[in-house]
Amino acid sequence: MFIMKLLLWNGGKIPCLKGSFFFVVNALYYTIISARIRNPIAGDNTGITSRFQQKGVSEMPHNQKKSTRTTKDPAETSVPAPLPLNLSLEANLQEISRRIGDSSDIVIRKFNSESPHSLSLCFIYIDGLVNADAVNQMVLQPIMENGALNGGTLTTGAAFTLIKDHMLPVGGVKEGATLEGLLPLLFEGYTLILFEGLQTAVAADTAGWEKRSINEPTSQGVIRGPKEGFTESLRTGTSMLRRRLKTTDLRIEEYKIGQRTGTGIALVYLKGLASEQVLAELRRRLNAIDTDAILESNYIEEFIQDGGLTPFPTIQNTERPDAMAGGILEGQVGIIIDGTPFALLAPSTFFNFFQSSEDYYQRYDISSFLRLIRYGAFFVSMLLPALYIAVTTFHQEMLPTTLLISLAAQREGVPLPAFAEALLMELTFDVLREAGVRMPRTIGPAISIVGALVLGQAAVQAGLVSAAMVIVVSFTAISNFVIPSLAIANSIRLIRFVMMFIAASLGLFGIMSFLMVLLIHMAGLRSFGVPYLSPVAPMIPRYLKDIFIRVPLWSMDIRPKTNLGKETRRQAPHQKPKPAESANGPSREQQNPQGEGPA
Amino acid sequence: MNGKIGTTQAAMLIVNTILPTATVVLPIIISTYAEQDAPLAIIMSTLAGLLIAAIVGTVIRSSNGAPFLDWVGEKSSPVVSTILGLLMLQFYLDTSATILREFVNFIKDNVLINTPVTVLVILILCISIYMVRQGIEAIARVNSLVILLYLFFAPLYLFGLYHDLNVHQLLPMFDHTLAELTLASLTPTAWMSEVAVMLFLAPYLRYPQRARIIGWMGLLFVATLMMLSLVSALMVFGSQFIKLTAYPGFSTVGIVRIGRFVEKLDILFISYWVLSIYLKFGIFLFVTVECFKQTFRVSSSRPFIGALGLVIALECLFSWQSSAELNDYNKEGRFVVFFLFNVLVPLGAVLLNRVQKARSRRKELET
Numbered sequence: 014m015f016i017m018k019l020l021l022w023n024g025g026k027i028p029c030l031k032g033s034f035f036f037v038v039n040a041l042y043y044t045i046i047s048a049r050i051r052n053p054i055a056g057d058n059t060g061i062t063s064r065f066q067q068k069g070v071s072e073m074p075h076n077q078k079k080s081t082r083t084t085k086d087p088a089e090t091s092v093p094a095p096l097p098l099n100l101s102l103e104a105n106l107q108e109i110s111r112r113i114g115d116s117s118d119i120v121i122r123k124f125n126s127e128s129p130h131s132l133s134l135c136f137i138y139i140d141g142l143v144n145a146d147a148v149n150q151m152v153l154q155p156i157m158e159n160g161a162l163n164g165g166t167l168t169t170g171a172a173f174t175l176i177k178d179h180m181l182p183v184g185g186v187k188e189g190a191t192l193e194g195l196l197p198l199l200f201e202g203y204t205l206i207l208f209e210g211l212q213t214a215v216a217a218d219t220a221g222w223e224k225r226s227i228n229e230p231t232s233q234g235v236i237r238g239p240k241e242g243f244t245e246s247l248r249t250g251t252s253m254l255r256r257r258l259k260t261t262d263l264r265i266e267e268y269k270i271g272q273r274t275g276t277g278i279a280l281v282y283l284k285g286l287a288s289e290q291v292l293a294e295l296r297r298r299l300n301a302i303d304t305d306a307i308l309e310s311n312y313i314e315e316f317i318q319d320g321g322l323t324p325f326p327t328i329q330n331t332e333r334p335d336a337m338a339g340g341i342l343e344g345q346v347g348i349i350i351d352g353t354p355f356a357l358l359a360p361s362t363f364f365n366f367f368q369s370s371e372d373y374y375q376r377y378d379i380s381s382f383l384r385l386i387r388y389g390a391f392f393v394s395m396l397l398p399a400l401y402i403a404v405t406t407f408h409q410e411m412l413p414t415t416l417l418i419s420l421a422a423q424r425e426g427v428p429l430p431a432f433a434e435a436l437l438m439e440l441t442f443d444v445l446r447e448a449g450v451r452m453p454r455t456i457g458p459a460i461s462i463v464g465a466l467v468l469g470q471a472a473v474q475a476g477l478v479s480a481a482m483v484i485v486v487s488f489t490a491i492s493n494f495v496i497p498s499l500a501i502a503n504s505i506r507l508i509r510f511v512m513m514f515i516a517a518s519l520g521l522f523g524i525m526s527f528l529m530v531l532l533i534h535m536a537g538l539r540s541f542g543v544p545y546l547s548p549v550a551p552m553i554p555r556y557l558k559d560i561f562i563r564v565p566l567w568s569m570d571i572r573p574k575t576n577l578g579k580e581t582r583r584q585a586p587h588q589k590p591k592p593a594e595s596a597n598g599p600s601r602e603q604q605n606p607q608g609e610g611p612a
Numbered sequence: 613m614n615g616k617i618g619t620t621q622a623a624m625l626i627v628n629t630i631l632p633t634a635t636v637v638l639p640i641i642i643s644t645y646a647e648q649d650a651p652l653a654i655i656m657s658t659l660a661g662l663l664i665a666a667i668v669g670t671v672i673r674s675s676n677g678a679p680f681l682d683w684v685g686e687k688s689s690p691v692v693s694t695i696l697g698l699l700m701l702q703f704y705l706d707t708s709a710t711i712l713r714e715f716v717n718f719i720k721d722n723v724l725i726n727t728p729v730t731v732l733v734i735l736i737l738c739i740s741i742y743m744v745r746q747g748i749e750a751i752a753r754v755n756s757l758v759i760l761l762y763l764f765f766a767p768l769y770l771f772g773l774y775h776d777l778n779v780h781q782l783l784p785m786f787d788h789t790l791a792e793l794t795l796a797s798l799t800p801t802a803w804m805s806e807v808a809v810m811l812f813l814a815p816y817l818r819y820p821q822r823a824r825i826i827g828w829m830g831l832l833f834v835a836t837l838m839m840l841s842l843v844s845a846l847m848v849f850g851s852q853f854i855k856l857t858a859y860p861g862f863s864t865v866g867i868v869r870i871g872r873f874v875e876k877l878d879i880l881f882i883s884y885w886v887l888s889i890y891l892k893f894g895i896f897l898f899v900t901v902e903c904f905k906q907t908f909r910v911s912s913s914r915p916f917i918g919a920l921g922l923v924i925a926l927e928c929l930f931s932w933q934s935s936a937e938l939n940d941y942n943k944e945g946r947f948v949v950f951f952l953f954n955v956l957v958p959l960g961a962v963l964l965n966r967v968q969k970a971r972s973r974r975k976e977l978e979t
Contacts, residue, residue, distance in 0.1 A: 407724075528887070533742060536754045536757075537750035550756055550757050552756055
């Protein structure tokens with residue numbers, strides 16, 4: 014009110030510097046008032062200017078602000094203190110039974126030697142997590158049939174050493190002295206060997222369970238290129254990368270995240286190519302995850318991605334080991350999660366989501382064309398329904414007369430406004446799409462017929478929607494599937510609805526306003542410190558060779574650096590194919606006497 | 613997040629600091645005085661602008677990118693810098709309010725005729741506040757992308773007008789007196805002087821020593837585009853018709869056509885202009901906030917962006933209700949105010965720096 018009074022008192026009298034001084038007064042008044050209202054310190058009524066001088070009031074990005082973490086519920090997240098093994102085998106078995114219960118898949122096999130000074134052992138493993146043949150032939154049989162052990166001529170300590178060092182023909186043999194160290198191994202498929210009278214146990218790696226075989230990726234298929242995708246097995250995933258990256262620089266760091274799931278997570282990168290800053294940040298964020306379950310890569314993605322509330326993905330996901338190898342070769346860091354075929358790649362910029370591994374498996378000209386098509390499809394998918402609404406509602410003058418007459422004729426009998434019509438059709442399509450994901454494959458064609466006939470033809474004939482709207486929605490839907498990354502395609506699905514609403518309210522001006530918001534949001538977004546719109550904004554022209562188009566491979570000498578990474582050479586320069594030297598023409602040495610040819 | 617911006621990015625910021633409102637407001641003012649000699653007025657104002665950019669660049673070079681008011685405070689006294697800061701804050705609040713009003717008036721006149729002005733002001737302000745909160749680095753990045761779109765719009769504009777361009781509309785040349793040309797170039801000079809926003813962008817320049825180059829690059833780009841817009845409008849409509857239209861640039865765009873299919877593209881160009889004016893208002897709001905921050909020595913300006921935006925919105929809504937009054941101000945009042953704050957203030961800062969240096973040299977000699 015105070016400001017309003019000042020304004021009214023001042024308004025319209027001084028043409029040039031009108032109200033200027035009063036606005037400064039108003040600004041000060043308002044800021045001081047608001048600062049006092051917002052004062053977070055109870056009872057602190059010091060002036061705003063004095064508080065400005067206080068240290069520690071600095072601008073911080075949202076994602077770096079210190080959060081006030083709530084106190085953990087001890088009942089839910091308490092971790093028992095490490096319990097050393099008991100000398101008594103029976104006591105140890107009782108404690109294990111108490112901890113893991115009497116589950117039917119736990120196998121406990123006891124072994125006692127024949128001599129009076131008996132050696133008493135116990136084998137524990139989980140049926141289904143171990144390879145039964147391996148357990149029988151490499152653990153049980155050698156130990157149970159060994160004369161020295163059976164005869165009781167060895168002390169327990171000597172038997173322990175003999176078993177651990179000489180009798181287990183398996184790769185992974187570990188020893189543990191606490192249940193906290195041994196039980197996780199049991200759940201990973203190890204066979205535990207506990208000894209009477211010893212506080213140390215042996216664990217032999219006998220892991221082996223049913224796995225899905227390597228299949229073609231379901232969401233990222235290609236016509237030309239490798240046909241194998243990741244499986245749910247972490248080790249299979251890392252092995253697929255090892256097969257593609259036969260270099261000593263490949264590093265695989267493993268983490269266990271999830272108090273109840275203990276999910277294995279592997280950080281895969283090439284030492285020297287991946288930015289140390291990105292790696293440090295990734296490690297920090299992974300270590301900071303405090304949750305009880307990680308069941309899929311999205312769990313990790315949501316915990317570690319930048320810009321928590323952004324609709325845009327800042328981490329790529331892929332089913333393709335070749336795509337991941339390609340990303341790692343570009344300096345990205347791969348994250349493979351046990352239990353899902355979808356692995357993650359970070360940092361990822363906006364333009365990464367429009368690159369497909371097939372771009373590099375076919376000629377550069379068609380790849381470039383397809384990539385431009387994808388960018389076009391992105392804009393069509395996001396804007397087409399909104400533009401249709403804006404043009405038919407606010408800006409009819411934009412349309413050529415013949416088209417305008419045709420559209421008007423189609424819409425004549427439609428009872429709904431363009432926005433309601435578009436919303437109805439878009440929601441219907443999303444319902445069909447969701448049904449398509451869930452329904453059994455045998456009913457698929459039936460749903461397609463119902464969708465096409467009922468929603469397409471019948472809705473138009475019934476006068477519920479116009480034929481033009483069906484075309485718009487169909488083309489939008491098809492365009493959405495052109496985008497190779499499902500993550501960004503899903504982002505657009507949501508943004509499209511907001512865009513449609515704004516177009517219906519404010520026309521093209523609204524669309525442009527919202528586009529500005531999106532652009533500014535994306536320009537401020539980072540993926541692990543890398544600007545989301547790089548290398549376009551900020552513009553680095555020499556890194557644009559693989560952004561909107563893909564230039565021939567021999568022309569991509571330099572591996573683009575991110576803001577945090579290093580610019581490195583990908584290959585020797587000047588590898589453009591040239592015709593064989595003719596008999597009359599000058600030789601390459603004559604053309605280039607300094608010897609600056611290809612390496 | 614306010615990171616550093618590169619030289620080209622900063623130059624492009626200068627382009628959108630001046631161009632969006634210049635294309636709307638200036639053609640009619642210049643044509644009123646200079647008619648078909650309007651291009652000469654653009655050249656004169658560009659020369660004046662380059663001089664102002666040199667002065668502003670000299671200040672930034674001398675301060676090596678330090679916050680302007682802090683530097684003035686060091687060279688003179690904190691009282692002087694605070695008073696200057698208050699006056700400049702008032703100037704930037706007024707300027708931002710007029711930009712917002714020009715934006716809203718244009719949308720109200722051409723696009724959303726029935727939408728209340730208050731709704732438009734609130735919407736634009738909210739988006740601009742969000743832009744400023746994202747920081748100058750994000751604004752500069754988006755600005756570069758928007759400028760890149762000229763690669764699409766400029767050829768479309770030229771090809772679309774090709775059949776309507778009549779070079780005879782530019783004749784006779786040199787038909788106006790120097791006094792008329794000077795009058796015509798005063799208002800464009802006021803616009804060109806907006807290059808002085810660099811004083812407050814200086815702390816965010818990666819290479820503050822290149823401030824002059826930044827200013828010159830930006831102004832030459834602006835002059836080229838202004839020339840393109842004005843000359844094409846003159847060649848299409850002639851000088852008499854331009855005087856009668858409110859927005860000659862967009863009237864020209866209205867007749868762009870390619871074949872019989874692509875026509876009536878004015879809304880497309882208006883949409884592009886909307887992106888540019890958002891950036892212009894965003895830059896001025898940022899500079900206003902920066903001026904406030906330096907004047908009151910606030911370490912974090914984020915809580916005050918909304919408050920300053922509210923003040924601007926109120927001034928826009930209640931002080932500039934009349935379009936005629938705003939046009940009068942643009943035509944007659946703006947030059948004086950802009951000359952004072954965009955030319956005399958940096959010039960004063962340069963002189964102050966020289967005097968300080970001379971005094972310190974004299975002291976050295978005496979000791």
